[in-house]
Structures are given as structure tokens and as C-alpha cells.
Amino acid sequence: MKAAVIRFPGSNCDQDCHHVLKNEFGLDTEYVWHKEESVEQFDLIVLPGGFSYGDYLRCGAIARFSPVMRSVAAEAGRGKLVLGICNGFQILCEARLLPGALIRNNSLHFVCEYVQARLENMETAFTHSEVAKSDGKLLTARTGLLLRMPIAHGEGNYRADEETLRDLNRYKQIILRYSDARGAITDEANPNGSSENIAGITNRAGNVFGLMPHPERACDPLLGSEDGKLIFQSAIESAMKKTKSSGPIGKRN
């Protein structure tokens, strides 16, 4: 069981993702340079946040042409788990591995803050599991669960045409929506103007997940939240099932 963190020129959350997978989850994790041709040997592929190619032209628009992306698309097509966070989500949209697009925040400002993301579907490969927090309490996936995670982006305003939005709803591909502290989906709780407060979606097959919040920044009680662990734990368990490889997964201590 191996995880890859893709490094595009300009990725800047690569080290954070690598740290969480390797040190918090004890997973065999490698950086993969964007010029590599293959990610075939990995079971979980993470596209981290950052400003790939400086976000020049359009976020993710150049990164999708990186050599590694052909292999990412091929592996996604074979059902492998692909997780795109922030800029990674933008790249997945540009690469058409996920529908829709992320445009400039409606405030026109970059925004960095904690948000509440409401879990809309607890049966996906990325959001079905259960994980123990450092105080021993269990964080268990359930529809309506609120995950407290930071966002940090200038272009996280999710948009898609009506038909796509209808399909996303119909096939339960909307995984996270921005909500207020009570779980209500309101305009005030929407930090960037996303349609239907969408914070994260999967593809129809459910093996490619993109989200704007940063779960890797929410895996340590010192930083203020451990809610991001649910996503990594679920993804790792699903990837393990798929590869049928065994080996203990757990916090390195």
C-alpha cells in the first residue's frame, strides 16, 4: 500500500500532505515529480494544494498538461483513488476528471479561514469511516456531520451548468457543502460564492474526490482541528481494500 503526493512546480501543500500520510497515518508515501510518466505503482494519489505554475493563465490549466497527469487519468480510469485538495481540485477539474470549474471568489479576495463543511454523503470511498481523535473520542462519518477545516484560496467558487449540478445531486456526488455552525446551508456560510455551497465533489464512479478545504491542515489538535483525519482514514481504508494488500495502518507512535 503506497501513497503518492504529486509535486507540480508551485505546489506548496505537498509537504503538509506528505507529513500527514507518512507520520500521522504511517503510510508508505512518496513525492512524485510532475515530469514522471507513471503513478501506476501507487494505490492512493494525492494532488496537493498550492499555485501550480503560479496559477498563470488559470488555476490548474497548465498543470493538467504535466506528463504525470496522463498516468493520473489512466489510473483514475482504472478505479484508483485520487484526492485533489484546493489547487489539486482545480487541476482535476481542468483535467476533466471532475465536472465543473472553480472560478474567482465572489469577494474577489483570497480567503483563509476555518469553515464548517457538512458531510452530504457518508458512503463514499473518502468519507465512510471512523477515526479516533487524540483525546480518544471517535469521529464517525454520518450524513450531516460537520467537519471543521481551513480553506485558503482565491479561486474556490465552484460552478457548473444546470445539468451537471442536477446530475451531481442525483448521483450523490456532492460530498461537502459549506454550512453554518448548526449545519444550515446558508449564503452567509458560503465563503466564495460556490453554487449550492459546494465544497467538495466526486466523479460519478466515486474514486476521484476534489475539495477546497484542507484536511491536511486539520489533523493535529495543536492546530485546532482533527476533522481532516476522517477523509484520509476513509481514503486509506478504501485504497487498502482495493489493493487487497495488508499491513498495519495506524498512527506512528
Added chain:
Amino acid sequence: MKDAPAITPELIAKHGITPDEYERIRSILGREPNFTELGIFSVMWSEHCSYKNSKPELRKFPTTGPGVLVKAGEENAGVIDIGDGWAIAFKMESHNHPSAIEPFQGAATGVGGIIRDIFTMGARPVFSLNSLRFGPISGAENGAKQEAILHNRRLFAGVVSGIAHYGNCIGIPTIGGEIYFDESYEGNPLVNVFCLGVLRHEEIARGGAVGVGNPVFYVGAETGRDGLAGAAFASRDLTEESKQDRPAVQVGDPFREKLLLEACLELLASGAVAGIQDMGAAGLTCSTCETASRAGTGVEIDLEKVPKREPGMTPYEIMLSESQERMLIIVTKGKEQPVRDIFEKWDLPYAEVGVVKDDGMMRVRVGAEVVAEIPAHKLAEDAPIYKREATPRPAPEPLGPLPEADPLKALLALLAHPSIASKNWVYRQYDHMVRAGTCALPGSDAAVFLVREANKILAATSDCNAIYCALDPREGARIAVAEAARNLACSGARPLAVTDNLNFGNPYKPENFWQLRECVEGLAEACREFNTPVTGGNVSLYNQSPAGAVDPTPTVGMVGLIENASHITTQAFKGAGDAILLLGEPGSELGGSHYVKVIHGRKAGTPPRLDYRKEKAVQEAVRSLIRMGFVKSAHDCSEGGLAVALAECCISGDEMVGADIDLTAFGPGPADELLFNESQSRIIISVRRENASAALSLAEWQGVPAHRLGFTGGEQLRIKSGERQWPWPVKDLRENWWGAIRGWMEES
């Protein structure tokens, strides 16, 4: 050289070189300089590069200490030991002048420059702070005043988005700092940026051109015509005509710098590097002569080999360009291949442009033709040193009796003043959580960051109350250091070291120079008292607009270490039912206070006096109480005094918490004195009710007067004193404080 202008007295004067300095240049060269050489001397001998007016003052700083691994002035940034073989490199630098005329790029390239200073030392930059000063952005006056306010808002918005643009893209969190608004910065904002990096002791990189015969590589962005002679530009007063100097402002590309950062750290790890220096102020000129000077060698470069952005650039332009994202690397001979491999991997330009020589000369060629030839050490180190005349300013206007003001309204007005109001409009635009180490969100007394590589928790703050410095520069500077140390103490940290950014007016004016000298001596004395050596920093003079000099602003950046994660403490009250204690005395000094400035519109009176013994005792006491696990929140009293500090404790957390406060024991003094005095050495803590007595005795045992103020809880902040009562709904306090800056900035 073809088409180079003749050297005339006018041309010399235009380069900011005095007749005496020109004579010195002639005697160093033994001949007349050519145009390129004149340009080279003008930037190297500018205040920005040579500190010619401030050097004798800077020598007064304490620069050594047990933890100092690289001293101030030795390299691009100082390096301090943090234990277990780990070290930190940090520094603060200004980009005031560029930001005044082109706020976005001016601020962005300021961030880029300080980050390069840090990774040049071999350190991985892990966080930034910034200390900003602008003219007023609030108020709705008409006419000329309104024009000025709108301009200040544009500068403020531009600087903030410039910092966000660069810092967010490169992936270094901006986690704290300070922002003030005052008339004295109108037309001349201050943009001081701080960066800190982490490294192993054995990874410290040096900026010397060592090893005769070693090849000299240029890496990073191509050289263009931007930022021509920016260092010289920054060493003049800002005037109406300064806008024409816009070509002196550089243009930043954070994406390039991110690649450069990763490539340089990879290269440093490969062991191929003999010396490394960034090209910041004075670009190729400074990096070549300084590396040669440090190593006692010479460097010869060929400008034909320098990667260029545009054709037809003259040697003068290439040598003086301040294009960003460039480094000079001296490579150990025979290890050129790793350089090529790494820079090709990162798709960055690189070129072997020269070689280390043993003749002590900085020699610049274009092909076979020598276009400049200057003894490197003399160029880098022998700038004239001036001892400027200093004339004390008249003593500040005495405070006198103040008209009565309604304390209820005064507190709301203070909280809504942009200098005190929440800076969320700003830090929301900064990625303050990348690198997954931010343990205290912006807005508390100090920024707290977990450096994972080293498993160390650092606290950092930047402080300077420039009103105090304007009224009494020496006392103001002392207080800047004390307040920085106090902020660290409130966060649970022990201070390690200081970097400073001295922002003053034109040093040729004796009153300005007096302020500089007073402040430096105050800083130096206080740094000795707190055992925090100065590891480097920056001097920015000529901060003046046609209206006059800025208030003296010696910004102090201080870094401390938190021994244990359980010691991390923030300022906000943590729920109802806790006891609120004041460590320190009630105080009564209103001179120089924000209350007097904001409510009565005056900068007057004698600022508070600092007593080192009391200050050190209160800091030691709060640290002990934190270590013993008593302290749930700690916040120092600064601008706005006790009332503002209490309000901030109520409203700056995730959830608002009220408080019931009884100040009857402080006597029947005037309300404004009681609530808003800014006497030093005071910290508000909250502790569990049952720990209050123990905490009080412990503080008193440490020689710190301590008082029960009241309890947390409820929906109001209620302060009473004898028969007098002042209640404020916390919701109102929060609204005034949280939304003020956004309100002004998003006003249509």
C-alpha cells in the same frame, strides 16, 4: 564604452554622490570612474546598502550571546540556536519607498526579498510576519482630507494584496504582525516584512566567494530593466516627483521564487555550494562585491553570459538592475553538474558567469572588454561613515487637564479605531495556515508556530508604539522591546533574540538623527536587559513626504521558544466562571495614550515610563504561572489600556465571553485614567476560580503586585468602580472591533 554619458558634476550629483565621496572614489580607483562604475558606487554607497549614516549607531546593539551562531552583519541574516542541533535564521526588512509609489509590487517584492535572505542562509523559510503603517483610512471628511484618506486606503489595500499575492503563492504563511494608522505616515507608508527559517547547525550557508578558481553561477530569473538603482531610490526623500521613479520598483514573480527556493535548498543539500548570496538591493553589483569582500578574494564576471530578459541592456543597467528572484552561487570546482541538473529539473535559467580570483578585484567584462574594475573590499566596506549632527526635539506638549468624555462611548470608539480594531480583513487574505504549523491564529499577543522539522514551537511578534517614540524616542524604543518580550511571555514563550527595522526620516536633519540615536540607544539598552541579542535588521531612512518625517518607528521583531505545547496561551477568555487577575499595578499614565489620541485628537504628554525590574518580574510571573498550568488566557495591556485589553479578552475568541469587573480597590480616580491609562508591565490573566488565590500568592511571591479584577461570564463586559458602573454588551464591543476595517475598506 559606447554612448556612455560623460562624468559631469551634475551626473555625479544625480547619483546622490557628494563631491567628497567622489574624491574618495577617485582615490580608491586611482583614476576617474566610468559611467558603470559611478552607478556601482552610487548604489553600494547608498544608505540602504552601506548604512553610512547609521553604522556608528548600529554598533551600539548587543549582538552576541550564547545562542548566537551567526552574528548581525556577518551574513544575510543572523542565526540562533534553538536546541537539539536546530537553528533559526530570521530578519526584518523594509520596502517603504517602493510601496509608497507602487503598493502591490512594492510590498510583494519586499516579501520576496526577505524570503531570499532567509534561504540564502540555508534555512527553509517557515513563516512571515509584517509590520505596516499607513495614513488614516477612517473618517469621512470632505475635500482634500477625503482625497488623502482614499489614497491611504488604496495604499493599504494594495500593500495587503501584494503581501498576500507573494506569500500565499510561495506557500509561506503570514501569521501575525501589527498595523497602525497615523497621519505621520501619510504619503510614506511603512512596510516592514519579517521572515523566519529553520535549519540544522551544519546546514548554515555562507555568502563568501571562497576558493580561487571556483566558478560563479548566476541562477534564477533573467535580468531586466526593472528596479534600476532601487537602493539609491530608497535612500532619498519621497517627493511629488517620486512617481517618476516607478521604474525603480521591481516586479515580483512568487512562482519563480518558489522554484528558486526549492532548487537552492536542493542544491545546498548536494554539497556543491561554496558560497551563496541573493541578489536583492543593488542586484548583481552587491552580490559580486560582497561575496568577494567577505572571502577576501576577487570575482570576475562576464555580462554577456548573464541571462537577460531584453536585448540591448547596457552594463550599467545590468549591474544596477534589481530584477527579482536571482541568486549568485559560487560552486565548488568540479561540482558544476549538480547545479545544471537541479536547475534544469526546476526549469530555471542558470549560467556560469564568472570565476573567483585572488586579486581582490570586482571585475566586470562584456566579452573581452573590461567595463568595471573596482577593489571589491573597498567598494563593499569603505563607504564613508558619517557622524550626523543631532539636535534634541523640544519636550512634548504637556497633557494638561482633559475634557470629560463618556467612557462608554470612548471604549467603543477605541475598539473601532483601525489601529486597535481586529485585522481580520487583512489576515483573511493571507494564507496563515499553510505548512500546517499555526498554533495560534493571527490576532493574539504573539504568533505561535510549530516547526515540524525541528519539533519546536516558536512564538514571534513585532512591536513598536510610534506615538511613544515620537514623544520620547528613547523611552518608546525601550518599551517596544519590553512589549515584544511581554507578548512572548503572554504566549508562554521565553524570548531568544531580536531583529529590528529602524524607520526614520532624513538623517541630515539633526532632529531626525537625534530620534534615530535616541531610539537605537533605547533599543540597545532594553535588548541587554532582556538578554535578547540583535541578530540583524534593516535601516530605512528618508521616510518623509512633503509634510515631514514619519514618527520614529523602530520596529522590533522578537522570537521566542515555547518549551511545551501545553504552555501555548492565547489572549481570549475561555468560557464563563473563571477568575480574572491583573498582574501589575493599576497605573495612571495617560500621556501618549491611544485614548488621548483617538478621543481627544492629540499626541501629547509624557509617555509611560518603563521600569525594567517590574517588567521582568511580571513576565517571569506569567511564564511561571503558565508553566504550572494555571493560566487559561493571558493578554498584556497596551494601546487603550485596561479597558481595551479586557474587551479584547472578551471578544477575540471563537466565542464571546462577558466579564464582571470591580475596580473599586484601585481608588476613586478619574474614569479615563482608571480605564485607559497605558502604564507598562501589566498582564491580564484568567484562571480557574479555585486557582485564583494560589496564582495571586505565587505572583506576589515573585514580587509582582496582583489583583483580583472579577470573573468571566455573561453577555456584558461590566466594569464598576465604587458607585460608578460601565456596562457594554459584548456583542456591541465585538461588532465595533471586528467590522471596523472592513467597513472603511468596503465603503463605496
